[in-house]
Amino acid sequence: GENVGLHLPTLSVQEGDNSIINCAYSNSASDYFIWYKQESGKGPQFIIDIRSNMDKRQGQRVTVLLNKTVKHLSLQIAATQPGDSAVYFCASIHGGSNYKLTFGKGTLLTVNP
Amino acid sequence: KAGVTQTPRYLIKTRGQQVTLSCSPISGHRSVSWYQQTPGQGLQFLFEYFSETQRNKGNFPGRFSGRQFSNSRSEMNVSTLELGDSALYLCASSPIGNEQFFGPGTRLTVL
Numbered sequence: 001g002e003n004v005g006l007h008l009p010t011l012s013v014q015e016g017d018n019s020i021i022n023c024a025y026s027n028s029a030s031d032y033f034i035w036y037k038q039e040s041g042k043g044p045q046f047i048i049d050i051r052s053n054m055d056k057r058q059g060q061r062v063t064v065l066l067n068k069t070v071k072h073l074s075l076q077i078a079a080t081q082p083g084d085s086a087v088y089f090c091a092s093i094h095g096g097s098n099y100k101l102t103f104g105k106g107t108l109l110t111v112n113p
Numbered sequence: 114k115a116g117v118t119q120t121p122r123y124l125i126k127t128r129g130q131q132v133t134l135s136c137s138p139i140s141g142h143r144s145v146s147w148y149q150q151t152p153g154q155g156l157q158f159l160f161e162y163f164s165e166t167q168r169n170k171g172n173f174p175g176r177f178s179g180r181q182f183s184n185s186r187s188e189m190n191v192s193t194l195e196l197g198d199s200a201l202y203l204c205a206s207s208p209i210g211n212e213q214f215f216g217p218g219t220r221l222t223v224l
Contacts, residue, residue, distance in 0.1 A: 034212070034213075036215075041217070042217055042218075043117070043203050043205075043215030043216050043217050043218050044156070044203070044205075044215045045215070046212060046213070046214065049212065089155075089156065091156075100146075100158050100161065100169045100171070101146070101148075101156075101158060101205075101213060102158065103148075103155055103156035103157075103158075104155070105155040106155060106156075
């Protein structure tokens, strides 16, 4: 079945450092991937997405890398700030699922000042 | 543009009762999806509605149901509540399905 999971449940970094959050997925038919950020008491917020025909996409301070060979996805946050502290989820969609999002468990990122 | 709104934000019920949660999508969005979030299971897909039709369904028992109205607003209902139904219920809207915008959620506690 579909499974999108995360390698590490928690990540602690120093302010100003770069953060890397990893995610593995099992469904090779997944063709669209999204990273979400969820702050305490709020719903998930879209960060960045990437389609399966790409291997890298950059946003503001964030980069998503996709390695389809090993079914691995990562989110890189440059110059991490205290406001980046949150739970980060990866999610995938495969074309036959009619836009059903399958989420990973989440990684708690803590940024130490 | 106003975001996704969900009501109520917090709810306390007892076992055996039923509950109805409401979601108002972003104006112009026709797809509404519902998710259950718990510490143990994470975010799990419940169902998705598009133009008043259920287009997709997750692996939840029949006690969980939903509907969508002509104005795209959606409701989900849980009957015969169980302790394990305590969770944050999230609604997300989308213009077509891929990029989903989440509401703040309804925190349901079943006693």
